[in-house]
Amino acid sequence: MTVLKKQVRIALRNCGVIDPEQIEDAIACDAYFALGKCLTTYSPDEVISEIKTSGLRGRGGGGFPTGLKWEITKNVESDQKYVVCNADEGDPGAFMDRSILEGDPHSVLEAMAICGYCIGANTGLIYIRAEYPLAIQRLKIAIKQAEEYGLLGDDILGSGFDFKIEMRYGAGAFVCGEETALIHSMEGLRGEPTVKPPFPSVSGYLGKPTNVNNVETFANIPVIINKGAKWFSRIGTEKSKGTKVFALAGKINNVGLIEVPMGTTLREVVYEIGGGIVNGKKFKSVQTGGPSGGCLTKDFLDTPIDYDNLVAAGSMMGSGGMIVMDEDDCMVSIAKFYLEFTLEESCGKCNPCRIGNKRLHEILTKITEGNGTVEDIERLKELSDVIKDTSLCGLGQSSPNPVLSTIANFEDEYMAHVKEGKCPAGQCKSLLRYDIVEDLCTGCTLCFRNCPVGAITGERRLPHFIDQSLCIKCGVCFEKCKFDAITLT
Amino acid sequence: MPEIKLSENTIQLIKNICAEFENKENELINVLHRVQGKLGYLPAEVQEVIAKELNIGVARVYGVVTFYSFFTMIPQGEFPISICMGTACYVRGAEQVLAEFKRQLNVDVGESTNDGKFSINCLRCVGACGLAPVVTVGGKVFGRVAPSQVKEIIAEYTQSNSADEAKSA
Numbered sequence: 314m315t316v317l318k319k320q321v322r323i324a325l326r327n328c329g330v331i332d333p334e335q336i337e338d339a340i341a342c343d344a345y346f347a348l349g350k351c352l353t354t355y356s357p358d359e360v361i362s363e364i365k366t367s368g369l370r371g372r373g374g375g376g377f378p379t380g381l382k383w384e385i386t387k388n389v390e391s392d393q394k395y396v397v398c399n400a401d402e403g404d405p406g407a408f409m410d411r412s413i414l415e416g417d418p419h420s421v422l423e424a425m426a427i428c429g430y431c432i433g434a435n436t437g438l439i440y441i442r443a444e445y446p447l448a449i450q451r452l453k454i455a456i457k458q459a460e461e462y463g464l465l466g467d468d469i470l471g472s473g474f475d476f477k478i479e480m481r482y483g484a485g486a487f488v489c490g491e492e493t494a495l496i497h498s499m500e501g502l503r504g505e506p507t508v509k510p511p512f513p514s515v516s517g518y519l520g521k522p523t524n525v526n527n528v529e530t531f532a533n534i535p536v537i538i539n540k541g542a543k544w545f546s547r548i549g550t551e552k553s554k555g556t557k558v559f560a561l562a563g564k565i566n567n568v569g570l571i572e573v574p575m576g577t578t579l580r581e582v583v584y585e586i587g588g589g590i591v592n593g594k595k596f597k598s599v600q601t602g603g604p605s606g607g608c609l610t611k612d613f614l615d616t617p618i619d620y621d622n623l624v625a626a627g628s629m630m631g632s633g634g635m636i637v638m639d640e641d642d643c644m645v646s647i648a649k650f651y652l653e654f655t656l657e658e659s660c661g662k663c664n665p666c667r668i669g670n671k672r673l674h675e676i677l678t679k680i681t682e683g684n685g686t687v688e689d690i691e692r693l694k695e696l697s698d699v700i701k702d703t704s705l706c707g708l709g710q711s712s713p714n715p716v717l718s719t720i721a722n723f724e725d726e727y728m729a730h731v732k733e734g735k736c737p738a739g740q741c742k743s744l745l746r747y748d749i750v751e752d753l754c755t756g757c758t759l760c761f762r763n764c765p766v767g768a769i770t771g772e773r774r775l776p777h778f779i780d781q782s783l784c785i786k787c788g789v790c791f792e793k794c795k796f797d798a799i800t801l802t
Numbered sequence: 803m804p805e806i807k808l809s810e811n812t813i814q815l816i817k818n819i820c821a822e823f824e825n826k827e828n829e830l831i832n833v834l835h836r837v838q839g840k841l842g843y844l845p846a847e848v849q850e851v852i853a854k855e856l857n858i859g860v861a862r863v864y865g866v867v868t869f870y871s872f873f874t875m876i877p878q879g880e881f882p883i884s885i886c887m888g889t890a891c892y893v894r895g896a897e898q899v900l901a902e903f904k905r906q907l908n909v910d911v912g913e914s915t916n917d918g919k920f921s922i923n924c925l926r927c928v929g930a931c932g933l934a935p936v937v938t939v940g941g942k943v944f945g946r947v948a949p950s951q952v953k954e955i956i957a958e959y960t961q962s963n964s965a966d967e968a969k970s971a
């Protein structure tokens with residue numbers, strides 16, 4: 314029961330409860346009630362003030378105060394404005410937004426309409442990844458049903474307020490989650506970021522003021538209107554209000570989506586909700602913030618999770634991916650993994666990100682192959698700082714975080730690679746060596762029959778040998794041998 | 803790349819799709835999605851037709867096609883194999899699974915086997931992290947894949963009549 318006890322469901326309130334393809338279900342759970350309340354009893358300023366009081370901050374990664382963003386967009390004069398829902402969800406290993414869109418699409422549509430009412434926009438656009446076909450289908454159904462009920466479209470609930478919502482599709486580019494890139498992508502261009510300012514609130518889609526919010530941010534809005542800002546702001550910590558949805562994955566027993574109040578500790582998440590580490594292994598690290606974030610050690614297990622604490626710990630909230638790692642994970646390889654992602658996803662527009670990350674990756678590869686030096690670690694730090702300071706957009710500015718945080722928290726592992734030529738986690742293949750101990754080998758031929766590349770030779774009942782030049786270090790022989798005759802060094 | 807001669811029907815199909823989006827240039831990405839959905843890929847010849855219909859340069863179309871990883875200029879294999887390389891799958895051993903697929907099929911990521919049966923590519927999280935590491939073949943999802951299972955998975959699709967297999971999958 315601890316799995317549920319520690320959780321508070323706001324953004325996920327209706328997921329798994331209602332049939333997302335039946336608007337009647339959603340309405341029975343108060344959908345569009347908040348929109349009605351806003352249109353009939355509150356002025357846009359009153360709604361914005363309520364959102365500001367609630368303390369809600371953007372759930373897309375940056376943590377910008379949502380009420381303030383709405384106010385800024387409202388105050389820009391323009392004949393046309395847009396509300397954009399960022400459903401690009403590019404963080405690999407995270408699926409919070411997808412679950413909300415598939416489980417409760419109306420909560421997002423309703424919030425977009427409320428936002429439109431506040432800032433003075435009549436058009437909403439949902440930018441969603443093409444990789445999410447079910448979410449796309451459910452959104453389309455939801456939009457159609459809401460229009461039939463007069464909850465979207467012209468003259469909503471007889472209030473004179475018009476709001477329509479259209480869909481735009483991503484095409485597999487992580488950087489398009491960045492708001493300026495997202496806007497260019499919606500305009501049919503390459504999704505390359507541009508310098509801010511101007512912020513989208515001032516000049517966004519087709520040059521018009523555009524309010525961009527994340528899916529989960531929107532999903533919180535109706536609840537805040539219905540239950541009140543005071544109720545909402547009682548949940549969480551001083552500067553981070555409400556809850557956060559995390560996608561808990563990796564070496565943890567209970568994998569899946571969780572929603573916890575801000576301020577919950579990592580220990581509660583990992584051990585109480587997550588049920589601890591798979592196979593009783595030792596906890597090593599939690600990665601938050603995806604490719605922009607960092608790895609936290611066991612020293613942070615009792616730190617309350619909120620925006621500011623995570624940044625202070627060298628990571629960030631990000632969109633909510635939370636990957637648990639155990640003693641078998643090599644932190645140098647993890648840093649390299651994230652950089653591979655960055656390299657693939659960098660749009661290439663500016664040099665520090667395009668070239669600098671390539672160099673970082675080369676150095677990390679060198680280290681994982683056993684050719685690194687102590688100076689290389691210094692070089693990694695220096696280069697990381699330059700990339701952070703000089704990149705144009707958030708992708709480049711945060712891309713060295715996985716490197717810096719793993720060096721800061723697991724320097725001994727880096728040192729073991731460069732000084733002793735060893736990978737303590739036993740993951741860097743170039744640094745591994747499988748050998749057969751002659752005295753222990755019974756010549757059962759099991760390893761010989763299972764080696765995928767034929768690297769093992771030997772006669773039945775006689776000791777076997779591994780040809781190191783052929784061995785691809787797959788570890789199959791090591792697992793198969795029943796006599797513990799194979800060593801891994 | 804060898805030149806492809808598009809049939810009249812294909813050209814008409816592309817034109818119709820462009821017309822559906824009122825030949826507006828800012829609908830380019832939507833047009834590309836639809837055309838790739840119909841044809842499976844977007845070779846240069848197809849891009850030329852689209853550019854003409856939307857009244858923009860071919861370079862602009864090419865720039866967009868190559869920017870987004872969802873668009874491809876190479877036809878996929880009959881059975882496209884996708885290995886999830888999201889973080890959850892990575893920490894559960896996706897790299898070894900990918901290496902085994904590459905070894906067994908002797909192709910690299912983004913390529914197809916000579917007989918056109920299989921192609922390999924990598925995905926970033928299909929949202930089934932609980933089943934990590936995840937591999938999809940066509941629409942079918944394989945969870946908790948170990949390198950030792952790779953052979954079986956491939957065999958499932960190479961056996962006898964591949965068309966029947968596809969239907970039952």
Ligand SMILES: Cc1cc2nc3c(=O)[nH]c(=O)nc-3n(C[C@H](O)[C@H](O)[C@H](O)COP(=O)(O)O)c2cc1C
Nearest residue numbers: 371372373399402403490491492526527530707708
């Ligand atoms: C490289 C990069 C990727 C991003 N990806 C996403 C994303 O997938 N989803 C998202 O909501 N925000 C993403 N963001 C943040 C957006 O730029 C923007 O801040 C956010 O959508 C604003 O909404 P919020 O205030 O509700 O968080 C990304 C930012 C950067 C720099």
Ligand code: SF4
Nearest residue numbers: 661662663666706709
């Ligand atoms: S930092 Fe990277 S992703 Fe951002 S604009 Fe520069 S090259 Fe593109």
Ligand code: SF4
Nearest residue numbers: 754755757758760794
């Ligand atoms: S499996 Fe072990 S005992 Fe058997 S031949 Fe190989 S090394 Fe020797």
Ligand code: SF4
Nearest residue numbers: 764784785787788790
């Ligand atoms: S590690 Fe793999 S490749 Fe190397 S000898 Fe053992 S079974 Fe063969």
Ligand code: FES
Nearest residue numbers: 886888891928930
């Ligand atoms: S990371 Fe592979 S399914 Fe999520």
